[in-house]
Amino acid sequence: MVSVSLHDPSTLPDADAVVVGVVPGNNGPRLARGAKPVEAVLGRTLLAALRTLGATGQPEEVLKVPTLGLAPFPLVVATGLGADARSAESLRRAVGAAVRGLGHHAHVHLALDGPPGALSEGAQLGAYAFDRYKSSAERPALRRITLGATDDPSAKAELKRARAVVEAITRVRDLVNTPPNDLYPETFAQHAADFARAAKLQVEVLDERALKRERFGAVLAVGGGSARPPRLVRIGYRPARAKARVALVGKGITFDSGGLNLKTANMNWMKSDMGGAAAVVASVCAIAALRLPVEVTATVPMAENMPSGSAYRPSDVITMRNGRTVEVADTDAEGRLVLADAIARALEDEPDYLIEASTLTGAQLVSLGTRVIGAMGAERWRDQVAAAGNAVGEAVWPMPLPEELRAGLDSQVADLQNLPGDRWGGMLVAGHFLADFMPDRLPWVHLDIAGPAWNLGAPHGYTPKGGTGAAVRTIIAAVERLAAA
Template sequence: LAKGRYGGVLAVGSGSDRKPRLVRMHYTPAGRAVCKIAIVGKGITFDSGGISIKPAAKMDEMKSDMAGAAAMVATACLIAELGLPVELIATIPMAENLPSGTAYRPADVITFRNGKTAEITNTDAEGRVVLADAIARACEDEPDWLIETSTLTGAARIALGARTAGVMGSDDLRGRVIAASERSGEAMWAMPMPPELRKGLDSSVADLINANTDRLGGMLVGGHFLSEFVSEGTEWAHIDIAGPAFNSGSAWGYNPKGGTGVPIRTLLTTIEGLIANAAAG
């Protein structure tokens, strides 16, 4: 990871004895691939918040902070099992966010794979830090589309509740994801990225800070941070599944108590649609 310049993944995982990883999965079909799709999923195997430690209440549910990674691994395996005519590359950053004498700290400046830097203001905004490296790496594959999913912000749960995911990104791909979610039965809502919120990420010592100091538009600010690592011209979508990824209540619909698998159904439907669109020329 150090040789690969994955400074974000290394920083977040630095507090744990369990070393961080960057997992890459590459599927190519037996026949011609009609398009190339990159998928990225957040794999924080446990999130204590690090030095900016979380409250004890419900910290046990932070075992679910790898839901984005699990969904993308499952999607990659599903695409391969179905033999779909697409080149699919999954990039999965994995780390455990714990406080210790070696943990990354507020005021640290992290250098990411693409050379951008971030001043750490909150170690509990770690998902975007590992995803920055993963998105930058995924863009190097020059995909036609990039889809990322993560339990990124508590603000998403506050805004949309426990059953609805927020979707940001390029207008076209965001719209395709929303349409696919409606066909798949997974509740999602298109969210804006107001340009004025980007100013909240300005830093005097780095390209940006990892978390704004106020609580306004936290889900949208998280989307802005990720957008900084998407290559210009790349169609991309970010699905914040902080609400629906883990069901702490009783079962409902086809969602069991515990991990729900959201947004695998939407991802498959979206990818099938992108393949059909590419095949039609």
């Protein structure tokens, strides 16, 4: 990872590039707070140069100005902050957009006034690159980021937290971006176990024999069509004098072809269908790194949903770990099945709260688009988790679970079916299916990250094309709130 350190805001280091903020104004753009030392060393010509270049200060606007020997750094990069220039998320996005284009500069200095944690997160996430499979890739030269901020205990604490968050998001991005011929249930489980052991956490990996012995009927059924058998990973963080116990569950479908109900579109990004599992695995490691006084156990089912002679079929009836039976109406609604098995196991630990994250439904994209997480569950906890996510820069929208939609999950031959006969309210119906496995009075939330977990379009802010690391910041922030209660 890139190193991040603090630097006296009244002076400028000998960096390769210095980033300043620009905000829109009634009389044209103006420099954001923190840029005074840069403007001074350039003889107060920077703003005039930016206006000549057509600067507006709007988000995603990045302009580069060479200093031509007038400063101890060769380049100034001006990044638009937009109208909400003082918010932490605006700063994250602005510095992320600036640093995205500075990967070949060894030392970048941020001359912006703002929370050090947000600036650090935005810069490090913006510097992310996944080039593991490029045979002639040039490794990024960026090794050091300095922030113009006072070196005090509060700032150092923010940098420490930011590092843990960024490391978790980077892990998720790397896992999601890894092609499915290299990331399948066995190797995914090995990565998760390696992360857990490095963090000195308890870890358990169940192979197909153990899954059969432990009655994980849905995980075995969904993974039955693949030559690569399923796994289930359990990771436990047990701090002394924990204030609460939280269960994390994440969907780990390493590739989703749809099974016998073969997908007809979007299969090229179905390697991202394990984004929820990756987020859960990375989050518990980050929570341990931050030493939060909350006990956390992650339960992560991993399977590859493929068509073959051994694949599960529409109209099959699956017996879940908790003994309930589910009729398979559609093999492409597999995520809720493996999640229900994992939830049943997680509930055996008697948690105080449960957070589940998954790339569960295409209906999430229809309802909320590619950048907003849909949250469903017990209303009070749902709203608390959504508020925690929004506070740290992830867009999370609380969604209802209308009672009338539950009837579509009734089955004539089993306790319930995994998909109703109509397609209406698909995101909410999936939430209802999971709700059917939750006990009364348990605070639980389901985070549908189908769109936010994978960026199909161009990079924006600190978000790259491909895997994004969605839900990590929300999960960590929600647990932090429990720790602070």
